[in-house]
Structures are given as C-alpha cells and as structure tokens.
Amino acid sequence: MCSCYGRPVPTTLAPARPARDVRDAAPRRRTRILSLPEPRWAAAALTLFLVALPLDLLGTPAWTWGPLYALTYVAGGWEPGWAGLRALRDRTLDVDLLMVVAALGAAAIGQVLDGALLIVIFATSGALEAVATARTADSVRGLLDLAPATATRLRPGGDEETVPATALAVGDVVLVRPGERIGADGRVLHGAGYVDQATITGEPLPVAKQPGDDVFAGTLNGTGALRVRVEREPSETVIARIVAMVEEASRTKAPTQLFIEKVEQRYSVGMVAATVLIFAVPLLFGADLQSALLRAMTFMIVASPCAVVLATMPPLLSAMANAGRHGVLVKSAVVMERLGQVDAVALDKTGTLTEGSPQVTDVRPLGGSGLDEDDVLRLAAAAEHPSEHPLARAVVEAARSRGLDLPDADDFAATPGSGVTARVDGHVVAVGSPGRLTGQAHPAAVEATRLEAEGRTVVLVVVDGAPAGVLGISDRLRDEASAAVRALHRLTGAAPVLVTGDNAAAAGRLAERVGITDVRAGLLPQDKVRAVRELERAGRRVLVVGDGVNDAPALAAAHAGVAMGRAGSDLALETADAVVVRDELSTIPAVVGLSRRARRLVIQNLVIAGTFIAALVTWDLVGHLPLPLGVAGHEGSTVLVGLNGLRLLRESAWRGARRQASASW
Known part of the structure; x- marks a missing residue:
C-alpha cells in the first residue's frame, strides 16, 4: 500500500x-x-x-x-x-x-x-x-471535550453530590445550573430555560426547554436551573455514539x-x-x-x-x-458512498413520517347518551388508565390536557384485540374496537366509518352497555415531513414511495398531506421487502427509511437503510446502515446531498x-x-x-x- x-x-x-x-x-x-x-x-x-x-x-x-x-x-x-x-x-x-x-x-x-x-x-x-x-x-x-467531566447528581433525599459524568446511570437525576454544560442525554423533569444546542444540532439560537423536553450531553444551559433524568448511559450519549461509530x-x-x-x-x-x-x-x-x-x-x-x-x-x-456532528451516524465509508448513489426512496409511515405517538383528535358523543365531550373522554380515560396500550395512553393524555379529573377504576380487565372494561363511578365502561363491541350493523358504526374515512383510528366508548361516544385517534405528522419528501424527490428525481402496514385510508390521507402518490398500505414485513425488490428490478437504488421491527427486513434489503434513532427499535437500529439520532427528517436529504x-x-x-x-x-x-x-x-x-x-x-x-x-x- x-x-x-x-x-x-x-x-x-x-x-x-x-x-x-x-x-x-x-x-x-x-x-x-x-x-x-x-x-x-x-x-x-x-x-x-x-x-x-x-x-x-x-x-x-x-x-x-x-x-x-x-x-x-x-x-x-x-x-x-x-x-x-x-x-x-x-x-x-x-x-x-x-x-x-x-x-x-x-x-x-x-x-x-x-x-x-x-x-x-x-x-x-x-x-x-x-x-x-x-x-x-x-x-x-x-466533540468529547464538550461533555463535562463531572455532574451534580441528586440523591433520593434531595442532597447533592458531585460525581464523574461517566458514573451516571439511567434513572439518575442531575441538577444543571445556569452556565453549566449538561452531563448526560436525558429528559427535563423540573425547571425551564434556554439551552444552547449549536454544538450538537447546529441551531444558531438557544432552544427553550421545559419539563418533558429532551436535552443532550455537552449542550450549554443558559438560563434557569434544570433537573434532568438521565435516559442514556454515558457511552450511549449522542456525542459518544457519534465518536464511536465514526471511529468504527x-x-x-x-x-x-x-x-x-x-x-x-x-x-x-x-x-x-x-x-x-x-x-x-x-x-x-x-x-x-x-x-x-x-x-x-x-x-x-x-x-x-x-x-x-x-x-x-x-x-x-x-x-x-460532519454528518455525525449533525446527528446522522453513518456506520461505514461504504454506506457514505452508497447514500450518494440512491435514486429512489421508500418511507415508512408510523414513527418515520409521523411521530409515532397517537393523539386524540376527535371526541364525538352519541345521541341519547346524555354525555358531553368531557364526560365521554373522562370515563374513557379512567377506564384506560391502567392499560399500557399506546392508544390508551393517548386517551389518558387527552383527558389530562383538558384538565379533567380521572376517577379510580375498579374491576379492570383487558382483552387483546378488543379493548378494556372497568367500573368507573359505578358505571361499567368498555373502550375498544367499534366492530368487536357492537357489531357492524350498530348505528355507532356510521360515525366510526366517517372517522375512518378521514384516516382516524376509531375507539368506541360504551357505558353500561350503551354506546356513549366515539374517539378519533391519529398519529401526528412530523413538522418537516412534507419538506423532506419534496427534497428527497428533488435529489433522487423520483417521488418517494410510502410503504406501511397501516390501513389504506389512513395511509392515503397522510400521503396526500405530504405529497406522496405511490402508496402501498397493509404491508407485512415480507411485503415491504418485496416492494424494495420490485423497485430494484426497475433499476433503482433504493433508500429505505423506517423505525420499527417490521421495517428491519426492508432496511437490510435496501441499497441503503436509515433508521429513526429516537423512536427506532433495537433491531431497526442494528440493521440500518445509518441512524438519525434526533429523528429529524430534514437531515436525511442533507446527508444524501x-x-x-x-x-x-x-x-x-x-x-x-x-x-x-x-x-x-x-x-x-x-x-x-x-x-x-x-x-x-x-x-x-x-x-x-x-x-x-x-x-x-x-x-x-x-x-x-x-x-x-x-x-x-
């Protein structure tokens, strides 16, 4: 040599x-x-x-x-x-x-x-x-110089102790005073302020942070004391992962x-x-x-x-x-070369174009129940509160956002594929699929059909055996999704393809919002691979972007695969050729460029x-x-x-x- x-x-x-x-x-x-x-x-x-x-x-x-x-x-x-x-x-x-x-x-x-x-x-x-x-x-x-050598960890009793940043563990709570650098990737528990993230994200202005927001090791807390719960091991922070993966x-x-x-x-x-x-x-x-x-x-x-x-x-x-500094971890020089060769893109829906966190968008009481929107939502959220299902969490979060008090639920029972039942305020409340609870001929199916046509996932609320209301739930579209789709279209010369396991109505409505015309819905993992192979047989070099376990086969089969790092499953992250650490879709066309x-x-x-x-x-x-x-x-x-x-x-x-x-x- x-x-x-x-x-x-x-x-x-x-x-x-x-x-x-x-x-x-x-x-x-x-x-x-x-x-x-x-x-x-x-x-x-x-x-x-x-x-x-x-x-x-x-x-x-x-x-x-x-x-x-x-x-x-x-x-x-x-x-x-x-x-x-x-x-x-x-x-x-x-x-x-x-x-x-x-x-x-x-x-x-x-x-x-x-x-x-x-x-x-x-x-x-x-x-x-x-x-x-x-x-x-x-x-x-x-980049590693940005991360502080020590951090202020809070003990269970509230006492402070100074520890090496490398000694922090997931679940620890650290105190970050104004002017200090944050010692770990985590989520704000208490406090508010502005954090300078320019060294990690490239954003020129400080970003407002409040409880629930993510923060990154090495960024600078400008104003306000923050209590941050550590959510990644020191070796798994954005900075450490960038360095380790680029060196590898x-x-x-x-x-x-x-x-x-x-x-x-x-x-x-x-x-x-x-x-x-x-x-x-x-x-x-x-x-x-x-x-x-x-x-x-x-x-x-x-x-x-x-x-x-x-x-x-x-x-x-x-x-x-350079891509690593901006939150895109490319696993090899082979991948970096391949990313510039792609001329077709296949995008997953949930967790990729959308945030992967369902939200209640519609609360529609049914005539004859005598309940208003808040009553329907309060009873449904109380019944769903013990459940760990993503839709249940969306219902509970919607009730809390309206400031509703949730009564305790007794005799809770969950049936996979059907829904949950519980006793709330002396009423038997059932929340679940309209078809499984009432049968397709029930009048409530009309309202459910209308919401499904609008791309919503429908949940029926039944109180004491009578339909009381219908909830419409949808996944929130990422703010930059439409712009990223247009940019990828321009870069590759071909409109991206939507490949999703979701139903055709929901997929079609989302595709219309982001400007995608080629929609392939209701796909199993092997169907997504088949779609990729079909594009390859047409002479295309395909970039697949996904986040879930069901996306892993397609990520592996593609010319290049990119996983969404924050929402992505472990299997998707391992299979993908590159990882978007902060789930910013806008960085994908940038790294291709x-x-x-x-x-x-x-x-x-x-x-x-x-x-x-x-x-x-x-x-x-x-x-x-x-x-x-x-x-x-x-x-x-x-x-x-x-x-x-x-x-x-x-x-x-x-x-x-x-x-x-x-x-x-």
Missing part, C-alpha cells in the same frame, strides 16, 4: 477503543503538530538540508556539507525505508521504499543535492498528511477505495518493470549511465500512485464526521491525481523532467488531494448540502 513515512495513508480517524471508553474524564487538546513523529523528522531533515545547501552552493569542501546531507537522508528516509523493508518481507511492494531507493540512487551517481531535496520534499509531504489526518481525528474527538466506520473502506487498493499492487509492479525498461533500453542505444538512471528514477517517482490511493477516503471520512458532494470530491481527486501523473510521466518520457520538479509535482498532488477531501469537515459543507436539498422546500 502506498504510504507516507511508513504508515498507511489515512483511512482511520482514531484507534479503536471499547465503547465504554469513548469518553475520558480528562479534557482532550488539539493535536500539536510537533507531537507527531512525521513533522519532527521532516523538520529535522529540512533544517539539516538548509544548513548544508549554502555550504554546497558556495563551493566549500565536501567534508563541510557531505555529513549534513547524509544526516538529511537518515532523518527523512529511515522510517519509510524501514517500513518499506518490512512490507517487502511480507511480499508487498511499498512505493515509499522506491522513493528512498531513488534518492540513494541519485546520491550514487553524484546527484547528492537532488537526492537530499527528494528526501526533504517527501518527508514534508508525509508530515502534511499526518497533520491533516490528526486534524480530522481532532474534529471528531473534539473509518476502519471500513468504500468500494472505490477497495478497487484502487486491489489494482495498486499490480500497478506498482508494472511501474517497477517500466522503470527498469526506461533505464535499460536507453543504455542499449548508447545513452550514458547517469542520464538513463536519473530519468528512470524520476519516472519511478512521478508514476507513484500515492495521490490516487489518497483520493477516496478523506472525502468520505470527512463527510461521515453531503454524500454526493463527497463522491464528487473523490472524482475530482482522481482527476487531479491522474492528470498530475500523466503530465509528469509524459514530460519525463518525451523531454527532460528535473528530478526536484518531479518530486514537487508528485508530492504536491498527494497533499492537494488530501486537503481537498478534508474540505467536507467544515460547517459550510453541511450548510451547502442542506441548501442543495432544501432548494424545493
């Missing part, structure tokens, strides 16, 4: 670490340039060269500058040379070793100055790559990178063979040894594929790190690298390319493609991707 200073070109952001060690108590500092070995050796080689050069040019005796040049060779070339020998022992041809051989060859034919210059430029290139890699790692690990993903390689590495060894062997021919053939036709050797060594340098190998991973890893920008940078880098190699090789073969100029061109192109890829680390890259995706919002 092409490497600089004996280490592979940067394809990882940081060494692998156990999940629970992703955040240490001690703050991290930005990597100091001279703390890296490559810049230190490069600085030493450059210093020795700059001392020897004027002595050489002034014509002083060789003993004054010769040892300095020799030390330059040692300082700048020992590490890549030694690494190249180790690679050769493993039957791998390391191009860096060839660079060192070329420098020694130049010295052997009297071109000591040119060889030393090659070593210095080569060492400087390796140092710049090392610094660029360190800066990439710093940008990701720097950075050890994977995209298909483009794998292809390049596959042909690299063959290319290197061919390059060595060509170098031998370029050296030997002119000798057969009478060329002098020195000029033939110099031309061959120059060819070997400029034809090296270092820049080509470095073209792929920096853009993809930078895009992954970012992936496409990364792929464009990869192509740019390959063009830059190929152009430099072709131009320099042609110059060397048909003309006379000076060795120092060849070295500068080769190493300069390597550094250029590396820095070009790192552009995607900047905040402006994410904003640009969002602007591209939101052009039609």
Whole structure:
C-alpha cells in the first residue's frame, strides 16, 4: 500500500477503543503538530538540508556539507525505508521504499543535492498528511471535550453530590445550573430555560426547554436551573455514539477505495518493470549511465500512485464526521458512498413520517347518551388508565390536557384485540374496537366509518352497555415531513414511495398531506421487502427509511437503510446502515446531498491525481523532467488531494448540502 513515512495513508480517524471508553474524564487538546513523529523528522531533515545547501552552493569542501546531507537522508528516509523493508518481507511492494531507493540512487551517481531535496520534499509531504489526518481525528474527538467531566447528581433525599459524568446511570437525576454544560442525554423533569444546542444540532439560537423536553450531553444551559433524568448511559450519549461509530466506520473502506487498493499492487509492479525498461533500453542505444538512471528514477517517482490511493477516503471520512456532528451516524465509508448513489426512496409511515405517538383528535358523543365531550373522554380515560396500550395512553393524555379529573377504576380487565372494561363511578365502561363491541350493523358504526374515512383510528366508548361516544385517534405528522419528501424527490428525481402496514385510508390521507402518490398500505414485513425488490428490478437504488421491527427486513434489503434513532427499535437500529439520532427528517436529504458532494470530491481527486501523473510521466518520457520538479509535482498532488477531501469537515459543507436539498422546500 502506498504510504507516507511508513504508515498507511489515512483511512482511520482514531484507534479503536471499547465503547465504554469513548469518553475520558480528562479534557482532550488539539493535536500539536510537533507531537507527531512525521513533522519532527521532516523538520529535522529540512533544517539539516538548509544548513548544508549554502555550504554546497558556495563551493566549500565536501567534508563541510557531505555529513549534513547524509544526516538529511537518515532523518527523512529511515522510517519509510524501514517500513518499506518490512512490507517487502511480507511480499508487498511499498512505493515509499522506491522513493528512498531513488534518492540513494541519485546520491550514487553524484546527484547528492537532488537526492537530499527528494528526501526533504517527501518527508514534508508525509508530515502534511499526518497533520491533516490528526486534524480530522481532532474534529471528531473534539466533540468529547464538550461533555463535562463531572455532574451534580441528586440523591433520593434531595442532597447533592458531585460525581464523574461517566458514573451516571439511567434513572439518575442531575441538577444543571445556569452556565453549566449538561452531563448526560436525558429528559427535563423540573425547571425551564434556554439551552444552547449549536454544538450538537447546529441551531444558531438557544432552544427553550421545559419539563418533558429532551436535552443532550455537552449542550450549554443558559438560563434557569434544570433537573434532568438521565435516559442514556454515558457511552450511549449522542456525542459518544457519534465518536464511536465514526471511529468504527473509518476502519471500513468504500468500494472505490477497495478497487484502487486491489489494482495498486499490480500497478506498482508494472511501474517497477517500466522503470527498469526506461533505464535499460536507453543504455542499449548508447545513452550514458547517469542520464538513463536519473530519468528512470524520476519516472519511478512521478508514476507513484500515492495521490490516487489518497483520493477516496478523506472525502468520505470527512463527510461521515460532519454528518455525525449533525446527528446522522453513518456506520461505514461504504454506506457514505452508497447514500450518494440512491435514486429512489421508500418511507415508512408510523414513527418515520409521523411521530409515532397517537393523539386524540376527535371526541364525538352519541345521541341519547346524555354525555358531553368531557364526560365521554373522562370515563374513557379512567377506564384506560391502567392499560399500557399506546392508544390508551393517548386517551389518558387527552383527558389530562383538558384538565379533567380521572376517577379510580375498579374491576379492570383487558382483552387483546378488543379493548378494556372497568367500573368507573359505578358505571361499567368498555373502550375498544367499534366492530368487536357492537357489531357492524350498530348505528355507532356510521360515525366510526366517517372517522375512518378521514384516516382516524376509531375507539368506541360504551357505558353500561350503551354506546356513549366515539374517539378519533391519529398519529401526528412530523413538522418537516412534507419538506423532506419534496427534497428527497428533488435529489433522487423520483417521488418517494410510502410503504406501511397501516390501513389504506389512513395511509392515503397522510400521503396526500405530504405529497406522496405511490402508496402501498397493509404491508407485512415480507411485503415491504418485496416492494424494495420490485423497485430494484426497475433499476433503482433504493433508500429505505423506517423505525420499527417490521421495517428491519426492508432496511437490510435496501441499497441503503436509515433508521429513526429516537423512536427506532433495537433491531431497526442494528440493521440500518445509518441512524438519525434526533429523528429529524430534514437531515436525511442533507446527508444524501453531503454524500454526493463527497463522491464528487473523490472524482475530482482522481482527476487531479491522474492528470498530475500523466503530465509528469509524459514530460519525463518525451523531454527532460528535473528530478526536484518531479518530486514537487508528485508530492504536491498527494497533499492537494488530501486537503481537498478534508474540505467536507467544515460547517459550510453541511450548510451547502442542506441548501442543495432544501432548494424545493
């Protein structure tokens, strides 16, 4: 593999670490340039060269500058040379070793100055790559500095204790005073204030927080003391998950990178063979040894594929790190490349386009019951209060939002698929499916049918055996759902498809609201997979977005799968290729746009690298390319493609991707 200073070109952001060690108590500092070995050796080689050069040019005796040049060779070339020998022992041809051989060859034919210059430029290139890699790692690990080392935990009696943030456990309650950073992901129990979330969400203004709202580790509490219940382990916070997943993903390689590495060894062997021919053939036709050797060594340098190998991973890893900072965890470089290739999107309904939390939208008393809306809702909520069913929780929440007092329920009984019964205020109250409780011919079915036609889930309330009212329940559409659908349509050139297990009426009504025309409702998990396969047979590369266990097969079958992190099931989160941590649909088109920008940078880098190699090789073969100029061109192109890829680390890259995706919002 092409490497600089004996280490592979940067394809990882940081060494692998156990999940629970992703955040240490001690703050991290930005990597100091001279703390890296490559810049230190490069600085030493450059210093020795700059001392020897004027002595050489002034014509002083060789003993004054010769040892300095020799030390330059040692300082700048020992590490890549030694690494190249180790690679050769493993039957791998390391191009860096060839660079060192070329420098020694130049010295052997009297071109000591040119060889030393090659070593210095080569060492400087390796140092710049090392610094660029360190800066990439710093940008990701720097997120961990945001999380405080300690937190104020409240004991059951109300006493305070200062503990390491890593010691917090789910269920603990922490006190966050004004001006402090929040030590864990959790939910506000008491207090209100404004929290600066710019470091996590990118929102420029502080966000109002009150009881029930989520907060994230590392964000800054501006005003008001907050009591926060911890809801994630320290190793599972948004910040820690971003770092852990990006570091894990950075050890994977995209298909483009794998292809390049596959042909690299063959290319290197061919390059060595060509170098031998370029050296030997002119000798057969009478060329002098020195000029033939110099031309061959120059060819070997400029034809090296270092820049080509470095073209792929920096853009993809930078895009992954940037997406992670904005709450989209991409699990591998393969996924980041695939996200930019999708040209069709299949969206789940509940928990994806909707919030996954049912809400009572209609309360309709039935004639003859003598009850008004509040009476019907109060009795239904009292009966449903002991139930854990999501619809029951929606009914109870609706009653509480109206300020209704709920009486105690006795003789509670729940029948799966039918509903619940309980005795409330001396009345027998039954809440459940209209068809199962009353039969399809009952007059209450008319009201139920009307609500179902509007896309509602219908619940019938029966008091003492007589229908008393009908409740309409629906899942709330996410605020950004329509905009995200339009953005994905624009990016992929095809309207998204709705794939859901919900009934056709509810699915159709929601699809109409968000602008989806292709609706596939009433699907079982295997039906969703079949829908994905159908799109693939039509030549599409499908992105599936879902959250539930029933979405996992489709997520696995798709070209790329994205799970909603907050509402998503464990199986969906494990199966998906990427996770939207905060359930923000708007980040999905943004990360697709970012992936496409990364792929464009990869192509740019390959063009830059190929152009430099072709131009320099042609110059060397048909003309006379000076060795120092060849070295500068080769190493300069390597550094250029590396820095070009790192552009995607900047905040402006994410904003640009969002602007591209939101052009039609």
